[in-house]
Amino acid sequence: MKKSVLFVDDETNILDGLRRMLITMKSEWDMNFVNSGAAALDFLSKKHVDIIVTDMRMPEMDGVELLTQVQSKFPGVIRIILSGHSDKTMIMKSVKLAHQFLTKPCPAEKIKDTINSAYSMLKILKNEDVKSMVSRIDSLPSLPDTYLKVVEEMNSEDCSVAKVGALISSDVGMSANVLKLVNSSFFGFTNHISSPMQAVGLLGLDVVKGVLLTSHLFHSFKDENTRNFSLEKMMSHSILVARIAKAVALQCKMNRKVVDDCFIAGILHDIGKLIMLANFKVTYNVIIDNSKQENKSLWVSEKDILGVTHSEIGAYLLGLWGMPNSIVEAVALHHTPNLSINEGISPLTAVHLANVFEHRHVVLHENYEEHGLDAEYIARIGLTDSINELETLGKNICDETIS
Numbered sequence: 001m002k003k004s005v006l007f008v009d010d011e012t013n014i015l016d017g018l019r020r021m022l023i024t025m026k027s028e029w030d031m032n033f034v035n036s037g038a039a040a041l042d043f044l045s046k047k048h049v050d051i052i053v054t055d056m057r058m059p060e061m062d063g064v065e066l067l068t069q070v071q072s073k074f075p076g077v078i079r080i081i082l083s084g085h086s087d088k089t090m091i092m093k094s095v096k097l098a099h100q101f102l103t104k105p106c107p108a109e110k111i112k113d114t115i116n117s118a119y120s121m122l123k124i125l126k127n128e129d130v131k132s133m134v135s136r137i138d139s140l141p142s143l144p145d146t147y148l149k150v151v152e153e154m155n156s157e158d159c160s161v162a163k164v165g166a167l168i169s170s171d172v173g174m175s176a177n178v179l180k181l182v183n184s185s186f187f188g189f190t191n192h193i194s195s196p197m198q199a200v201g202l203l204g205l206d207v208v209k210g211v212l213l214t215s216h217l218f219h220s221f222k223d224e225n226t227r228n229f230s231l232e233k234m235m236s237h238s239i240l241v242a243r244i245a246k247a248v249a250l251q252c253k254m255n256r257k258v259v260d261d262c263f264i265a266g267i268l269h270d271i272g273k274l275i276m277l278a279n280f281k282v283t284y285n286v287i288i289d290n291s292k293q294e295n296k297s298l299w300v301s302e303k304d305i306l307g308v309t310h311s312e313i314g315a316y317l318l319g320l321w322g323m324p325n326s327i328v329e330a331v332a333l334h335h336t337p338n339l340s341i342n343e344g345i346s347p348l349t350a351v352h353l354a355n356v357f358e359h360r361h362v363v364l365h366e367n368y369e370e371h372g373l374d375a376e377y378i379a380r381i382g383l384t385d386s387i388n389e390l391e392t393l394g395k396n397i398c399d400e401t402i403s
C-alpha cells in the first residue's frame with residue numbers, strides 16, 4: 001500500500017516546489033498538498049494520512065496549533081515539521097509535538113529519507129496494544145525543563161559547551177543527578193567529573209542530551225526497586241550497553257553523529273522497563289517471575305502477559321518526545337532487529353550487539369533477559385565475519401569496568 005503523506009504550507013510556491021522535487025516518489029507515496037491548518041484538519045477527517053509534514057509559521061492556525069490538534073485527534077499520524085528558520089519559541093513549543101524536524105530549504109533526499117524512516121516508526125505508533133497500554137499509564141514522564149532549554153540552546157547559532165554547562169548547573173537537582181550518573185564507575189572515566197560543563201566537554205553536546213534524559217528518568221523512578229528488580233543494575237547495564245554500542249560504531253567506522261546516536265540509544269534502550277515497573281508494579285513482578293520460571297526472555301513474558309514489550313513502550317515514549325527515528329528504531333527493535341526495513345549498519349545494529357555482549361559478559365543479571373544475537377540480521381547487514389572481533393571489543397569494556 002502507498003504511504004499517504006500530507007504537506008501543509010501557506011505559501012503556494014513552496015508546495016509547488018515540493019511537488020516538483022518529490023515527483024519521483026509518486027509510485028510509492030500518495031502525496032497531498034494543502035495551504036492551511038484548517039484545510040489539513042479537514043483533509044485528515046476525511047482521508048487516511050500516515051505522515052503530515054507542516055510549516056510552522058502560517059496565518060490563522062500556526063504549526064504548533066495544528067500539530068497539537070493532530071496529536072490529540074489523530075494520534076497515529078507521524079508529525080514532521082518543515083520549518084523556514086529556527087524560531088526559538090516555536091521550536092521550544094513543538095519539541096513535544098513533532099517526531100522529526102526539517103529545515104527549509106531541504107534537499108529532496110533528506111525529505112525522502114526522513115519520511116521513509118518515519119514510516120517504519122508507524123508500526124510502533126500504530127500498534128493498538130501499545131496505545132491502549134499507554135492510555136492506561138497515568139503519568140507518562142514529561143520532558144524536564146532543563147532538557148528543553150538545552151535543546152533550544154543547541155539549536156541556536158552561538159551555542160557553546162560553556163552555555164550548555166551553565167544551563168545544567170542552574171538546575172541544581174538535574175546537575176547533581178547528571179554528575180552522579182557520569183561519575184558512576186560504569187561510565188569509565190578515570191578522573192572525577194566535578195561540573196556539568198566538564199561533563200558536556202567530555203561527552204559532547206548530543207550525548208549530554210541523552211544523559212540528561214537518562215538521569216531524569218532514573219531519578220523519577222528512583223523508588224521503584226522491587227524484590228525482583230534492581231534499578232541500580234539496570235542503570236549500570238544501560239551505561240555499559242551505551243559504551244559498547246559506541247565502541248562498535250567506531251569500529252564499524254560510522255560517522256560522528258551516528259556514533260553519538262548509538263551511545264544515546266544504548267543508554268535509553270531499556271527505559272520501557274522503568275515505565276512498566278512504575279505503572280504495573282505487581283504485574284511486572286509476575287512477568288519477571290514468569291520469565292525466570294519458564295526460562296524465556298523477559299520481553300517474551302511481557303508480550304505474553306501485558307501484550308506489549310519494554311522495547312515498544314520505550315520507543316513509543318521516545319517517539320512522543322521527538323527523538324530521532326534512528327534512536328527510536330534502535331530502542332524499538334533491539335531484541336528483534338531483523339524486523340527493521342532499513343539496510344546497513346545503524347544505531348539499531350550497535351545496540352542489538354551491545355545488549356547481547358553485555359548480557360553475555362557481565363554476570364550481574366538475575367533480573368534481565370537473556371537473548372542471543374539475531375544471526376539472520378547480522379548476515380543481512382554483512383557483519384558475520386566481524387562479529388567475533390566486535391564481541392571481543394564488548395567483552396574488553398565489560399572486563400575493564402567490572403574488574
Ligand SMILES: [Fe+2]
Nearest residue numbers: 269270311334
Ligand atoms: Fe531490552
Ligand SMILES: [Fe+2]
Nearest residue numbers: 237269270355
Ligand atoms: Fe538491555
